[in-house]
Amino acid sequence: MxxxxxxxxxxxxxxxxxxxxxxxxxxxxxxxxxxxxxxxxxxxxxxxxxxxxxxxxxxxxxxxxxxxxxxxxxxxxRDEPDYIYGECVDCFTNTNEEGKMTGFRIINCDLSTSGFKEFHKRFQSLIIMFIDAANFIDLDDPSWRILYLYEECRIGNKNKYCPVGFCSMYLFKDITTIARISQFFIVPFLQRLGLGYKLLDATYNYLKSTINDLEEITVESPNKIFTRMRDNLDISYIIDEPYFAKYELFKGFTDNMLKIARLKYKFSNEQARKVYEILRCYWSQSNPREYEKFMLDVKKHRKAKFMVTPLNLESNKLLQLLQMKQSKSKGCNKYNFEERLNLSIMLQEEVDKFVHTIQSTLRHIQKSFKTQ
Incomplete structure (x- = not known):
């Protein structure tokens, strides 16, 4: 990197x-x-x-x-490993593969605290080597919020703390507030221990508890690993909601599902829909008829999405196909059979790719589910 x-x-x-x-x-x-x-x-x-x-x-x-x-x-x-910038918002212990238990604290850092900006400028240098296309934030902008993850250890009769990760968030304020998670980093030697999951959970809870007019929580350019972790956490929130019960999911995505996801959990519209699709895919896999309905539902939604926001050149071709099918005019005759077939194949490939992404996510988060 x-x-x-x-x-x-x-x-x-x-x-x-x-x-x-x-x-x-x-x-x-x-x-x-x-x-x-x-x-x-x-x-x-x-x-x-x-x-x-x-x-x-x-x-x-x-x-x-x-x-x-x-x-x-x-x-x-001369270092002072017993000093941390800010107030503790969460603490927990983690046990590694060798059975060793370690304590961790999640700290809400105030940018106005003396010395914090200088400290963060030093620590954030690490992300350049581990996050592709990483950049530094403007610490003079009061809209930034930062949570730090500290590892706790006991040396003699004193607790010592070492920073091992952080999450930076930017607050977009208008009539309401939209929070965007911008940077999310755990030092490499402590990754794959569930610490990122804990930090993200604390980030959600911090935002929901401190911002009264919070409308939604979004993420800036997440990679695949972060996306799976986020999906796992979001499913753990939503899985016990009655509107997301197994047989409710079979009825399709409803306004009530969107309402509970947005108002209670601050999901974006897109993330609410994705969580629904992951859950419905899971419960449909053992039922061929329901799985076929699920696939048709995904295809219908993807078509509608392309009609509104074609994402790239391939999507523009798909948009042409959808508009062509909906039109009754003779002008559509300029599309020959081969072109229509190719565009139909492209649409199906987009749907298959999307479903593959959902199934890949499912393989990593099976523990989130329980029999209903």
Whole structure:
């Protein structure tokens, strides 16, 4: 994920180049050590100066980079691992594969707290190396909200805390407020332990409990892993709602389903529909007749969606097909049989792709379901 720092992920001019980057566990102060075997003085680009590695790194590690190891060690010694920025909104324990139990705290960080902005600028540098196309937020904008995840450990008779992740949210205010989750990060060595699920759950609860006019919670450009986690959490919220019971789902997506998803859980329209489709797909799989109805329902919805918002060139072709089928005019005769067949196949492929996505999600979240 270093293409933003180094163009094409290449560094020119060195033999045996190594870049070591260290972060202090609590304060996130950064030490960078760059060393190499030799600088290349000949070759196809001998007329070019070697890349200045530190100059390329500086914009992405903007706050107090250290290049002196002794200075960094002294900084670590002066660290205050018992201090956290903000107030605890949730705490829990987690047990790893070896049976070791660790405590975690989720902290609501106030951007006005002295020292927090500088700390976050240091810690957020990590996302550049682990999140594709990541960027930094404007901490001077009061519409940002940030929750931090801290790992808790006991050293001697004191509790020590280390930041291991965060979630940033932006509040769009008009008549009501829409909250958009912008950045969501857990350090790699603590991923796949359920910590992201806990942080996302706390984020939902924090937004719903602190923003009185909250209309919906959205997510900016989620990847597949985050999407599955979000779907899993949303299903855990909605699965016991009477309107989402098994035989209610077989009747199709209703206004009551949308109303409960939006008003109580702050889902977007699209996410409410998706949760319905995942649940209906699950309950229909063992019933061929109901599964056929489910597929027809998905196809109908996808057609309507394309009619309103064609997403790309392929969707524009689908839109042509849908408009052609609905028209009774002779003008539609310009579409020959082969064109109509190809467009029909494209529409079916879109539906199959969407259903495959739902089924893939189901394979990862089966534990959320229980017999009804």
């Amino acid at each position: 270093t293409h933003q720092i180094f163009e094409d992920e290449n560094i020119y001019g060195y033999q045996g180049l190594t870049i070591d980057i260290y972060f202090a566990a609590h304060s996130a102060y950064c030490f960078i050590d760059v060393y190499y075997d030799e600088i290349l003085r000949n070759g196809p680009k001998f007329y070019l100066e070697p890349d200045n590695v530190m100059n390329l790194l500086m914009p992405w590690f903007p706050n107090n980079i250290m290049t002196n190891l002794h200075e960094f060690k002294d900084c670590v010694k």
